[in-house]
Amino acid sequence: MQTPVILWLRQDLRLHDQPALIAAAHEGPVIPVYILDDDTPGEWRIGGAQRWWLHHSLTALAEALAEKGSRLILRRGKAVEVLDALMQDTGADTIHAIRHYEPWWRKAEAALGDKLYLHDGNHLARPEDVRTGSGGQFRIYSSFWKALQNHLPPEHPHPAPRDIPAPATWPKSETLANWDLLPTKPDWSPGFDEDWVPGEDEALHRLKTFAKKADAYDTARNMPSEEGSSRLSPHLHFGEVSPRTVWHATSGTTYHKELAWRDFTDGVVLALPGYATDNGRPKYDALKWRTGKDAASDLKAWQTGHTGYPIVDAGMRQLWTSGWMHNRVRMITASFLIKHLLIDWREGERWFWDCLIDADYGNNSVNWQWVAGTGVDSNMFSRIMAPLTQSEKFDAADYIRRWVPELAKVPDAAIHDPEAAGCLPRGYPPKIIGHREARERALAAAAAL
Known part of the structure; x- marks a missing residue:
C-alpha cells in the first residue's frame, strides 16, 4: 500500500489548475483536507460574509471531489496542530499546499518545516520573483507592473485530474453543518443567495461570460448602474479559479492590470506584514482622527447607509445586502469615511473585512491605505x-434607485443630490455634513501634521 499524501486546502478551492493537487496525486493516495482555523489568523479570522461563501464553496468542492472518487475531510482547530495529528493518524509523511502570503499562514508554513511542499498557483508570478533592482519588493504599483512584464504571460493552466487516487481508509471528518457558517439569528443572507453561486463551476461560467465583454472593461467598470465588473473577485479570493486561467481567458490591458494588482498587494504585505494596521507612511500616525460619541454616530450612519449622500448610501446598502460593492463605489465610500467624516481608515477596513465576501488581507489593506493617503503607494x-x-459623472442614478428605495421616484436631475434640488423624500436623511465643510476639516487635519 502506498503512503497517503495530505492536500492542505485554504483559499484554493478548485480542481482545475491546482498544482498542489496535481503533485499530490502523482505521489500517492490523496487526502484533501480543509481546516477551519479561527485561532492562527487571530483578529483576521474570516468575517461573517466570507463564512457564508465558504460554506457553499466547500459544499461544491466536496461534490466535485466525490465525482473524482475522492472526498473532502473537514477539521477544525489550529492548522499546524491538526495537520500534525492527521499525519500521525494516517501515516502520511508529506503535505502539499499552495503558497499563501498572509503573515499568519507564512508562520504556519514555516512551522510545518520540510514535510510541507509548497506550490505556486494563486498568482500570475511569485511575488518573490518580481523584485526591484536592489532585490526588494516593489512598493509602487506602476514599477511593479513594468517589472512583471518579464514574467508574462503566465504559464497556461493545467486541466483537472481525471481521477484522484484515494487512500485505503479515510480519516474521520467533521460535518460542515456543525460549523454554523451560515447566519441564522437573524439570517441576513437572502441577498447573497440572489446574487451569488459559490464554487468552481460557477467561477468558470462567470469567467466565460465576462470574457466576451472584457475589452469594454476599461470604461464599463466605472459605471455602477451597468454590469461592467467581472464579479470574479470572490471566486479569485477563494481560489475557485486561478489568476492564470482568468488571464488566458480574457483580453485587455486594463483588466490584466487588475489581476496584477492582486499580486502587487501580496508583495506589499510580504514586505510589510503589519500593513493592515500600520500606516505605510509613519507621519500619519500623528493624524488626529475623530473619536467619541459624534464620530461613533457618524460611523454607524456610514455603515448602515444613512449619510444623506445617495451614492455613498447605495454602496453601503449594496455591501450589507449582497456582500459586495461596485469597485468605483468602494473608492467613493472609503474616501467619504476617511475624508468627509475624518474617521480612521482602519474602522472602514474592519467593516469591509466582515461584510465583503471577497475580503482579502493584502487587497483590503492596500486599497484602504491607497484611498487614505497613508500608504506606500497611495x-x-x-x-x-x-x-x-x-455620482453624476458615472451616471449612478439607476444604481441609487436599486439600493436606496426612498429615492426611487426622484428624477435623474435631482437624484444625486435631492437635498440641494429641494426634493428630499420623507424618510431619507439630509447630508450628515456638507462637502465644503468636510473638505476644509480634512485639509486642516492634514495641515496640522
Missing part, C-alpha cells in the same frame, strides 16, 4: 473625492 491625503460629482 493618493495624497489632500485628494478628496466629491461623491455628488462622482
Whole structure:
C-alpha cells in the first residue's frame, strides 16, 4: 500500500489548475483536507460574509471531489496542530499546499518545516520573483507592473485530474453543518443567495461570460448602474479559479492590470506584514482622527447607509445586502469615511473585512491605505473625492434607485443630490455634513501634521 499524501486546502478551492493537487496525486493516495482555523489568523479570522461563501464553496468542492472518487475531510482547530495529528493518524509523511502570503499562514508554513511542499498557483508570478533592482519588493504599483512584464504571460493552466487516487481508509471528518457558517439569528443572507453561486463551476461560467465583454472593461467598470465588473473577485479570493486561467481567458490591458494588482498587494504585505494596521507612511500616525460619541454616530450612519449622500448610501446598502460593492463605489465610500467624516481608515477596513465576501488581507489593506493617503503607494491625503460629482459623472442614478428605495421616484436631475434640488423624500436623511465643510476639516487635519 502506498503512503497517503495530505492536500492542505485554504483559499484554493478548485480542481482545475491546482498544482498542489496535481503533485499530490502523482505521489500517492490523496487526502484533501480543509481546516477551519479561527485561532492562527487571530483578529483576521474570516468575517461573517466570507463564512457564508465558504460554506457553499466547500459544499461544491466536496461534490466535485466525490465525482473524482475522492472526498473532502473537514477539521477544525489550529492548522499546524491538526495537520500534525492527521499525519500521525494516517501515516502520511508529506503535505502539499499552495503558497499563501498572509503573515499568519507564512508562520504556519514555516512551522510545518520540510514535510510541507509548497506550490505556486494563486498568482500570475511569485511575488518573490518580481523584485526591484536592489532585490526588494516593489512598493509602487506602476514599477511593479513594468517589472512583471518579464514574467508574462503566465504559464497556461493545467486541466483537472481525471481521477484522484484515494487512500485505503479515510480519516474521520467533521460535518460542515456543525460549523454554523451560515447566519441564522437573524439570517441576513437572502441577498447573497440572489446574487451569488459559490464554487468552481460557477467561477468558470462567470469567467466565460465576462470574457466576451472584457475589452469594454476599461470604461464599463466605472459605471455602477451597468454590469461592467467581472464579479470574479470572490471566486479569485477563494481560489475557485486561478489568476492564470482568468488571464488566458480574457483580453485587455486594463483588466490584466487588475489581476496584477492582486499580486502587487501580496508583495506589499510580504514586505510589510503589519500593513493592515500600520500606516505605510509613519507621519500619519500623528493624524488626529475623530473619536467619541459624534464620530461613533457618524460611523454607524456610514455603515448602515444613512449619510444623506445617495451614492455613498447605495454602496453601503449594496455591501450589507449582497456582500459586495461596485469597485468605483468602494473608492467613493472609503474616501467619504476617511475624508468627509475624518474617521480612521482602519474602522472602514474592519467593516469591509466582515461584510465583503471577497475580503482579502493584502487587497483590503492596500486599497484602504491607497484611498487614505497613508500608504506606500497611495493618493495624497489632500485628494478628496466629491461623491455628488462622482455620482453624476458615472451616471449612478439607476444604481441609487436599486439600493436606496426612498429615492426611487426622484428624477435623474435631482437624484444625486435631492437635498440641494429641494426634493428630499420623507424618510431619507439630509447630508450628515456638507462637502465644503468636510473638505476644509480634512485639509486642516492634514495641515496640522
